[in-house]
Amino acid sequence: MLIKAIVLKSIGCRTNQEEMNTLAFRLMQEGNNVIDSIEAADVVIVNTCSVTSFTEAKTMRMLRQISRNAPGAKICVTGCLAQQSAEKLLCIPNVKWVVGNYLKSEIPGILTSDKTGIFREAAEQARSSLKLPDADIFFNTARRTRFPVKIQEGCDFRCAYCIVPLLRGKSRSAPVDDILYACRKAIASGFKEIVLTGTHIGQYLAGDSVNLTGLIHKIIETPGDYRLRLGSLDPGDLSDDLVSLVTTHPRVCRHLHVSVQSLSTAVVDKMGRSPEAMDKATGKLLEVRKVFPFTGIGGDFIVGFPGETEDMFGETLKNVRNIGFSYGHVFRYSKRPSTAAVDFPDQVDEKEKNFRSVRLRAVIDECKNAFVKSCIDVPQRIVTETDYPVTGLTSNYLRVIVPNAAVGRNVWSDVAITDAKIEKGLCRATALERVQNESVII
Structure with missing residues (x-):
């Protein structure tokens, strides 16, 4: 059964955002209509955060606002707050499904089943390795310009302030071959940037030998026209090898x-x-x-x-x-x-x-x-995210706007920042002719 209109919302970390992007790809591949307007939605899926009491309160406000603004929509709540406080969330008007972290991949089937209520497993029931979604679900769509690969989930640390290990479980890593297959598919489909994401990607370990830097080396051996960006790291992850890759390798973002x-x-x-x-x-x-x-x-x-x-x-x-x-x-x-x-x-x-x-x-x-x-006047290369005006992200994570320029989405464009002033999170830049000397590009 197809759902006419689905809206996906996310609060919290980049992992949450990429999980919703993955779910959006999958829902679209199955023929569902993923839209932006909550008021027009039949179903709203919210990926929640519980890392602080402030984000928890923000999440509760958002859910109640969705319930008021879209009284005809059914709400599915997932993520860390769903794992922590399922019964509390189910009491919010229009919340029909509460899905814990370990059953997120089951959401498409849950939405089309006759069952409502709480769908949750305990952390100790989580599988010991991370299964990547079918790479084919990400393609034949123009929704994104960057390709997220969730290589790892969970955390083995027990920092005194952090609830995340209790809600996402122990560290699990995706198999190397699955990650490489997904990256090759993304590159062949025209994605220009691959982003490695996870709860703590520095804890990536496949088998007993391939750690994060080993995985990076394997990915960047793949031929093609792309660059690789790393997600959040822990201070202990900054090995000499990893820092060298980030600062010198032409395929790794600065x-x-x-x-x-x-x-x-x-x-x-x-x-x-x-x-x-x-x-x-x-x-x-x-x-x-x-x-x-x-x-x-x-x-x-x-x-x-x-x-x-x-x-x-x-x-x-x-x-x-x-x-x-x-x-x-x-x-x-x-x-x-x-x-x-x-x-x-x-x-x-x-x-x-x-x-x-x-x-x-x-x-x-x-x-x-x-x-x-x-960075003013320094040549940089962006992946364009909008075509007019041109906006995009530099290798060193500056979001730029190029007024009075027009190129297609998801293409390389060489630019130089012209002004130190930042407006609405964007740095103003000017378009450059294609820079032939790659060594001067950031």
């Missing part, structure tokens, strides 16, 4: 996104993370910024973790400036059920968390502006 959480060794230690790994990562990022100044460096940060003093927070501010992060995502610490930090002493009050969040965002904005300014 972009590192590192979930540092804090750049104070004392706070990192309180979080149950490795101060030594963070210290080494800080040194590597400082070296990258010095030797490869046009590399995009992004990060995730938590402010106001229990026991974080003003001096500790100041250490993070100093290191952010020294490294010169080109962007960052800042989160205020919030208590998550069943995590160690819930009962930690020296909890930071909300007013101070807000103050630190504002200050850190201001420093990151300063660094981003300086980074964009350093």
Whole structure:
């Protein structure tokens, strides 16, 4: 049975977004109509987040708003909040299905069955390896210009603040051959950028031998006209080999996104993370910024973790400036059920968390502006995402707009940023003739 109109919404991490993109591809391949307007929807699928209490509250508001704005639509809730609080979600008007993380792949069948209610498995029931969706579902559609490959799911760490391992389970990795097949299909179908995603892609391990860098080497041996972008990394993932690939290999994007959480060794230690790994990562990022100044460096940060003093927070501010992060995502610490930090002493009050969040965002904005300014007149290559005006993403993760230019979607276009001013998240750029000397392209 086909569903006339389906809307997909996602809150939270990039993994959530890519999961919804994958589901959209699959639903379209089966003949369903995926649309953007909630008011016109027969079914709305929401992939939820539970990483902080703030995202949890945002999710609940969104679901109630959907229920009000589209009273005729049935709602399917999935993701981390569905795994955590299924019974609570089922009480929201028009929510017919609550599907946990481990049954997301079953959603198309669940929607067309006669059953409603809760569909959920416990973390210990999750399979030991990750099964990729059929690569064929992604093709014969013009919906996207970048191809996501979810290589890994779950996390074996137990950071004191983090609920994710409880909701997504232990780390599982997709087989190398399945990943390579999906990448070859994407390249043959014309995708210009492949993005490796997962809960913690640095924990990728196929069998006993192929880790993340080994997988990257295998992917970039594939011939074709494409580039490879890495998803979020942990400080401990920044091996010399991985950093070298990101900063020098022509097929790998000049972009590192590192979930540092804090750049104070004392706070990192309180979080149950490795101060030594963070210290080494800080040194590597400082070296990258010095030797490869046009590399995009992004990060995730938590402010106001229990026991974080003003001096500790100041250490993070100093290191952010020294490294010169080109962007960052800042989160205020919030208590998550069943995590160690819930009962930690020296909890930071909300007013101070807000103050630190504002200050850190201001420093990151300063660094981003300086980074964009350093990139002015430097040749860059984008994959075009819209044709007029032309917009696209650079290798070093700057989103640009090229006024008064018109080219097709999903093609390479050489550009140069012309202005340090950023408007609506876009840097202004001008089109260049195709640059023949590839070594000068970022």
